[in-house]
């Protein structure tokens with residue numbers, strides 16, 4: 001279509017009231033000349049172009065684009081150029097090209113469209129628009145600039161018009177938006193189809209993973225009322241270590257030493273916390289204490305853990321297909337793990353009947369296994385475990401369930417996202433035993449808030465609770481770590 005553009009059309013386009021036209025255009029205007037025309041023969045004819053279609057109608061003067069503010073005009077112009085591009089380009093052929101060549105093709109065509117439609121733009125604005133359009137055609141559209149940033153923890157898209165991000169523990173609204181819900185749905189579809197899944201009205205909920213490892217959830221209409229809702233937990237390229245957590249003040253140096261001993265002496269660990277409190281991050285940190293020789297099996301809903309050891313088997317659950325078949329649950333994975341000769345089992349998130357199988361594994365020679373669980377305190381974590389087991393259909397007396405928990409879990413680490421947005425380890429609690437029907441736990445370390453500074457940041461301290469001989473003392477001794485444990489606990493009391 002753009003190969004057949006009419007030269008007369010360009011001449012008849014009324015000039016927009018331009019505040020600051022590019023220098024060349026300004027000079028031409030001063031000389032009373034029309035803008036230079038590109039003769040059809042001189043035009044780039046990219047191979048991905050569709051066969052010629054009818055020439056475009058002259059368009060109304062386009063207002064100047066204000067890229068930074070992303071004005072209504074900008075979106076109008078982008079829509080105009082984008083639709084012209086989609087009419088022109090053969091997407092199937094474009095898909096055959098490598099990303100750089102595809103970008104070049106798009107660049108050629110977009111430049112032509114801009115000159116045909118006589119959109120007045122500076123080079124910088126044109127470049128920006130081009131980036132945007134390439135992102136739409138080749139990538140994840142308006143999400144691309146957010147995906148490129150490493151300081152974002154979460155991207156939350158609530159329909160086409162509202163995109164939130166979480167930076168530094170705080171949620172903020174961005175100026176990014178999608179053309180419409182159809183474009184957003186298209187991008188959601190593109191994301192989930194890369195892992196062989198589908199999202200539409202008939203299956204409106206879908207979990208997926210981006211190529212970089214970011215965890216994705218999509219829930220589409222009719223379930224989400226204001227358009228498709230997309231949530232992305234951005235994958236951090238530089239995984240946080242326990243040292244980083246110490247630097248951020250999430251844990252004190254002495255607290256980190258205690259956690260080091262807990263990890264190395266193969267305590268069974270449950271990491272408890274609210275949504276986005278840093279459970280998975282902490283779990284990943286704790287895996288650093290696993291020996292390189294050990295065979296580790298990880299079970300996750302969406303693989304997020306990044307273990308450094310050479311002998312790791314990573315397993316992931318699978319939802320049912322459209323016929324409602326083929327679902328592989330966390331429980332299936334944990335049960336299967338036991339037949340895979342694991343030395344440690346790591347469950348990304350315990351949320352159902354797999355709790356029973358994990359506890360059994362912990363109880364039967366797979367010391368040093370770990371998992372995370374949603375709960376607001378170690379005590380609540382205990383009762384959540386109990387209810388997961390009872391809801392799994394096990395007709396066991398409560399006393400037996402509690403004994404099983406006590407016999408399996410050694411330590412609970414509580415993570416919390418505080419009201420100032422910071423993430424902290426607020427408790428390290430050991431499971432001591434039962435007294436009658438009651439599970440006895442004792443805190444080894446707690447985080448105590450003492451106030452807040454002038455910027456609203458919480459002030460506080462990680463404190464020892466006076467316990468110098470935790471119940472995993474013998475275990476620490478067995479691994480020759482009792483000195484280190486005693487020193488770390490001493491330092492914690494200081």
Ligand SMILES: Nc1ncnc2c1ncn2[C@@H]1O[C@H](COP(=O)(O)OP(=O)(O)OP(=O)(O)O)[C@@H](O)[C@H]1O
Pocket residue numbers: 152153154233234236240245248250273274275276277278279280281282423424
């Ligand atoms: N101690 C910390 N300091 C700063 N940022 C952190 C800390 N711990 C985790 N984060 C960041 O917070 C975000 C959420 O962390 P993470 O995925 O570990 O949370 P989660 O509790 O597992 O969340 P969910 O409940 O959604 O599974 C990530 O971007 C992570 O990099």
Ligand SMILES: [Mg+2]
Pocket residue numbers: 279280281
């Ligand atoms: Mg998590």
